[in-house]
Amino acid sequence: MYKYDNYDQTIVDERVAQFRDQTERFxxxxxxxxxxxxxxxxxxxxxxxxxxxxxxxxxxxxxxSEQLRMLAHISRKYDKNYAHFSTRQNVQFNWPAxxxxxxxxxxxxxxxxxxxxxxxxxxxxxxxxQFAGIAEDELEDPRPYCEIIRQWSTFHPEFSFLPRxxxxxxxxxxxxxxxxxxxxxxxxxxxxDAGEVGFNVIVGGGLGRTPFIGPSIRxxxxxxxxxxxxxxxxxxxxRFGRRDNMYxxxxxxxxxxxxxxxxxxxxxxxxxxxxxxxxxxxxKEINRVKGFFTSPEYDKNAAEDSSFDEAEKSNKAFSNxxxxxxxxxxxxxxxxxxxxxxxxxxAPGDATDEQMDHIAELADQYSYGEIVVTHDQNLVLPxxxxxxxxxxxxxxxxxxxxxxxIGLLTDMICCPGLDFCALANAGSIPIAKQINEKFDDIDxxxxxxxxxxxxxxxxxxxxxxxxxxxxxLGVRKKDEExxxxxxxxxxEEDACLGDRLGPSIAKEEVADVISxxxxxxxxxxxxxxRFLDTYRRVGITPFKDRVYPKTAVKEKxxxxx
Amino acid sequence: MRIIKDKKISxxxxxxxxxxxxxxxxxxxxxxxxxxxxxxxxxxxxxQDTAHAVWIDGDIETEELSDDLGQFSIIGLDFPAFKxxxxxxxxxxxxxxxxxxxxxxxxxxxxxxxxxxxxxCGIDCFQVSEGKDAEDALKSFNDFSVRYQxxxxxxxxxxxxx
Numbered sequence: 083m084y085k086y087d088n089y090d091q092t093i094v095d096e097r098v099a100q101f102r103d104q105t106e107r108f109x110x111x112x113x114x115x116x117x118x119x120x121x122x123x124x125x126x127x128x129x130x131x132x133x134x135x136x137x138x139x140x141x142x143x144x145x146x147s148e149q150l151r152m153l154a155h156i157s158r159k160y161d162k163n164y165a166h167f168s169t170r171q172n173v174q175f176n177w178p179a180x181x182x183x184x185x186x187x188x189x190x191x192x193x194x195x196x197x198x199x200x201x202x203x204x205x206x207x208x209x210x211x212q213f214a215g216i217a218e219d220e221l222e223d224p225r226p227y228c229e230i231i232r233q234w235s236t237f238h239p240e241f242s243f244l245p246r247x248x249x250x251x252x253x254x255x256x257x258x259x260x261x262x263x264x265x266x267x268x269x270x271x272x273x274x275d276a277g278e279v280g281f282n283v284i285v286g287g288g289l290g291r292t293p294f295i296g297p298s299i300r301x302x303x304x305x306x307x308x309x310x311x312x313x314x315x316x317x318x319x320x321r322f323g324r325r326d327n328m329y330x331x332x333x334x335x336x337x338x339x340x341x342x343x344x345x346x347x348x349x350x351x352x353x354x355x356x357x358x359x360x361x362x363x364x365x366k367e368i369n370r371v372k373g374f375f376t377s378p379e380y381d382k383n384a385a386e387d388s389s390f391d392e393a394e395k396s397n398k399a400f401s402n403x404x405x406x407x408x409x410x411x412x413x414x415x416x417x418x419x420x421x422x423x424x425x426x427x428x429a430p431g432d433a434t435d436e437q438m439d440h441i442a443e444l445a446d447q448y449s450y451g452e453i454v455v456t457h458d459q460n461l462v463l464p465x466x467x468x469x470x471x472x473x474x475x476x477x478x479x480x481x482x483x484x485x486x487x488i489g490l491l492t493d494m495i496c497c498p499g500l501d502f503c504a505l506a507n508a509g510s511i512p513i514a515k516q517i518n519e520k521f522d523d524i525d526x527x528x529x530x531x532x533x534x535x536x537x538x539x540x541x542x543x544x545x546x547x548x549x550x551x552x553x554x555l556g557v558r559k560k561d562e563e564x565x566x567x568x569x570x571x572x573x574e575e576d577a578c579l580g581d582r583l584g585p586s587i588a589k590e591e592v593a594d595v596i597s598x599x600x601x602x603x604x605x606x607x608x609x610x611x612r613f614l615d616t617y618r619r620v621g622i623t624p625f626k627d628r629v630y631p632k633t634a635v636k637e638k639x640x641x642x643x
Numbered sequence: 644m645r646i647i648k649d650k651k652i653s654x655x656x657x658x659x660x661x662x663x664x665x666x667x668x669x670x671x672x673x674x675x676x677x678x679x680x681x682x683x684x685x686x687x688x689x690x691q692d693t694a695h696a697v698w699i700d701g702d703i704e705t706e707e708l709s710d711d712l713g714q715f716s717i718i719g720l721d722f723p724a725f726k727x728x729x730x731x732x733x734x735x736x737x738x739x740x741x742x743x744x745x746x747x748x749x750x751x752x753x754x755x756x757x758x759x760x761x762x763x764c765g766i767d768c769f770q771v772s773e774g775k776d777a778e779d780a781l782k783s784f785n786d787f788s789v790r791y792q793x794x795x796x797x798x799x800x801x802x803x804x805x
Contacts, residue, residue, distance in 0.1 A: 089789045089801050089805070092788060093787065093789050093791070096786060096787050096789070097787075100786045104756065120725050120726070120756075121756055203726065203728075233801075233802070234800075237760075237787065237790065237791070238792060239731065239759075239760040239763030239764050239792070240760075240764055240794070241728075241731075242728065242731075242760055243725065243726060243727070243728025243757075244728060245728075317732055320729060320732045321704070321729060321732050325701075325726070325727060355740060359739075360793045360798065360799055360800065361793070364802075367802045367803075370802070
């Protein structure tokens with residue numbers, strides 16, 4: 083993984099000093115609350131419902147065991163012994179005291195971490211594929227480009243006060259595991275007819291109140307032009323993005339208002355001025371950064387192991403886990419292991435200090451000391467020999483980290499909701515709990531198979547409900563929590579927004595309604611169809627009729643424009 | 644007005660005409676005029692043998708000034724609130740695209756903690772807000788000794804030095 087040199091370290095150290103000074107000025111009354119707000123926000127520090135929340139960047143989700151141990155330490159020393167991994171591959175601490183935040187940042191800087199641009203109207207942490215570097219379907223490892231973007235965007239003098247926040251995702255694989263098309267800028271590594279690898283540039287995707295699947299504005303961009311093209315897009319956005327209404331300020335609105343053709347024309351015109359400037363990337367620099375993302379020395383004989391097959395045959399619980407929580411590795415005899423942070427009764431994405439230390443230990447022992455945060459709020463150990471899987475599973479089980487539910491109904495994406503967030507209209511975590519209690523039969527869950535439930539406590543859509551196979555959106559009616567369901571969304575290469583099922587439902591009915599939807603699926607599915615496939619084949623009507631038997635009114639599709 | 648110019652505190656006699664009707668007589672002395680006033684009275688103003696200065700906000704595009712840049716010794720860039728970042732792009736366009744060599748002066752809500760970014764975009768003069776400690780503000784230029792990107796201050800990105 084990327085290692086800081088003196089320059090990188092100086093920047094994060096100076097950031098700590100700067101924020102310490104800003105916080106001291108605030109606490110001394112020299113800065114007003116209004117003046118301090120944008121400064122703390124640029125350091126990922128929000129003031130939430132009960133306490134401040136600190137969001138820490140995990141660039142493209144990649145952590146070393148040393149860094150994970152530091153997160154455990156921080157949760158112990160400054161917080162309530164747990165941390166929350168977010169859908170943006172970041173980590174959040176929910177209870178730090180404001181005056182300790184400079185110390186937390188100093189602790190983070192000691193392990194090459196920071197909270198720079200984890201909030202504010204700036205370029206946020208670049209996200210990527212959790213299986214980057216080991217996936218079989220990968221054309222090229224996207225992480226070097228994420229790191230190049232991270233450096234270019236860090237304290238970018240021109241783009242630190244954009245109309246709104248700005249999120250970039252990069253994927254190098256055929257199967258999109260990074261939700262590329264619902265980002266402000268999404269980049270797919272692709273090959274052109276001449277066999278060269280470059281980027282397909284998607285702009286203006288996003289969720290929130292006005293969801294859009296982003297269009298491609300340049301199907302092939304040479305790598306050397308990556309930064310100049312990003313700069314051209316950001317410049318057009320910074321000049322012309324709306325600033326009068328924060329709900330219309332994301333780049334997706336600008337792209338949609340101008341139309342893809344006109345937006346593209348403006349970007350290309352801007353680009354023509356800066357394309358051959360100092361922004362042009364040296365191949366030498368690309369190679370330098372690539373040099374940090376090399377493969378470990380894999381064991382050539384790893385595939386000769388037979389213990390894995392035997393354990394799968396003889397142990398049902400292990401085989402359930404192996405079926406769901408392992409991901410095919412490009413090297414024979416290795417697997418990527420998904421560590422589930424979705425155990426029943428636990429808020430999705432939460433890990434305790436003890437669990438984090440435990441995972442760090444296992445990463446050192448079994449996976450070359452690396453851990454990846456997924457945008458589904460789980461963790462990945464990317465390089466595990468199959469001969470080690472059974473003992474790893476046993477050790478994960480000791481700390482409630484081996485729930486065999488990856489990709490299943492209970493592997494929900496969930497925002498912090500009303501329990502923590504100042505914006506939320508309704509709870510998410512209690513609904514996750516309700517669903518977990520209702521669907522506690524592992525065989526049933528495995529029978530239902532792949533199902534992505536995504537849940538947001540308000541229309542800001544941090545839980546990505548629009549792109550859930552089943553999306554759940556918390557709304558408030560007469561001061562009571564209700565939930566609006568959508569069906570058929572996807573954040574992958576076949577990205578599309580879910581259709582609205584019907585009127586919102588009461589809090590206590592959510593799990594029962596999901597149960598009805600699953601009954602319809604089980605009755606109608608053919609062969610190996612997933613829930614999403616059946617939905618796409620049969621449409622919304624049978625589902626709607628089951629949930630709203632008397633009021634099967636025709637509803638306009640929620641957001642398919 | 645109290646300013647920070649080339650990282651030093653000083654006073655100068657320029658005043659900013661925040662509002663000036665296009666039909667008003669040409670003001671006396673060193674006045675930074677609204678760009679709309681310049682446009683309306685361009686011919687008259689050009690007859691005067693004095694230094695010219697205008698200010699723009701985010702709604703005026705730098706393209707609109709490009710023909711007259713040689714006339715201005717100062718261009719004021721307005722920062723009406725910390726959130727409005729359009730003037731950062733204005734500064735870069737004026738420096739990088741139009742090679743404006745006169746003074747770029749940040750006016751409006753100029754916050755100490757944003758001066759580092761403004762300076763990097765090519766702004767070399769800062770109006771000091773009332774009640775703010777200018778000495779204190781000077782420190783912010785030293786917040787970061789290393790910058791990743793090339794901008795108006797650094798000719799090349801840091802990676803070229805690695």
